[in-house]
Amino acid sequence: MTKTNSNLVWHEASVSKQERHARHNHKGCVLWFTGLSGSGKSTLANALDRSLFDAGLSTYVLDGDNIRHGLNKDLGFSDRDRQENIRRIGEVAKLFVDAGTIVSTAFISPFQSDRDQARALLADGEFVEVYVKCPLEECERRDVKGLYKKARNGEIPQFTGISSPYEEPETPEITVDTSVQTVEESVEQIIGWLEKHHILTR
Template identity: 70%
Template sequence: MSQNIVWHETTIKKEERQERNGHRSAILWFTGLSGAGKSTLANALEQQLFKQGKNSYVLDGDNVRHGLNKGLGFSDEDRKENIRRIGEVAKLFVDAGTIVCTAFISPFKEDRDRVRELVEDGEFIEVYVRCSLEACEQRDPKGLYKKARAGEIPEFTGISSPYEEPNAPEIIVDSDKQTVEESVEVVLAYLKENGIL
């Protein structure tokens, strides 16, 4: 980093934005295997937050790779950089007073922990969207598991690349046992109980 770059403090503080919005800001970090239902759950949650008049936004893994992270592949290093960048963007959303829902496989614990360290205690909420590999493969909404099993997609999480389950996520939803609506209620209950909403 250049020594000529100096952090410029903003005039309006995060706490002022939160007060105006009527809720605290946070990162809801949805992690899990491909096909587990991360994006589905994040979008269903945001729909409920929007109906309640809350300031929220969804950052989806595939969508971000169309723009900000275009050009990054799926090697371990590119995956780390993908999560590093999105962590920094999510931090900006928190500063803006927004509840940001991020739906990324984010297979490595170290990378998720690094994002947690970017924000204050209680502002990073890891949501493990737990689903068996078998159920994810049966769903296979994008046909990726079929391609991975055929050797057409190298370094595919859960098949030829590891997924490190969270040690102590704030929230666990079992998407192969709970409906989307039930899972949304679990997350909303956590947000209320912990003073985000």
């Protein structure tokens, strides 16, 4: 890991995070969607984003596949690269929170230690882990991208859930089970949690 240059000095912003929150009339936070491929992370993150945006909130979605087309296109899928992928996303998500935005991140993020590292970047209450729970069998049945079939055929090495482990969240703030809940039910559950914890107000 590259060390910080000793000649660099942190420059304090002229506009505070609290001022940005006040202007948006809501707090910024990271909704960290984690789960197996095919569990519905991106679908749910975007449905929630649409609902919040339509309500006039400042929002954005960071999607795993999209990020690998740009910012993280130099990374593969080894454990080390997966860790760096999540580290970068954690740093980017922190910037969105500083800007007073509710940012949803849709990444498999299979390792608990990496998710904990992302959480540690943010203040208490700003990191909301959303476990998109779905049995492997159901994710394979959906196989919306055809990835499980390729992984089973040995065409994709180190595929999470097949040849690489997925560590379920130990104590997520929110758990939605997309094998039994509709997208609308899951979105309403998340919004309810955000309201209960005073990130949003009706």
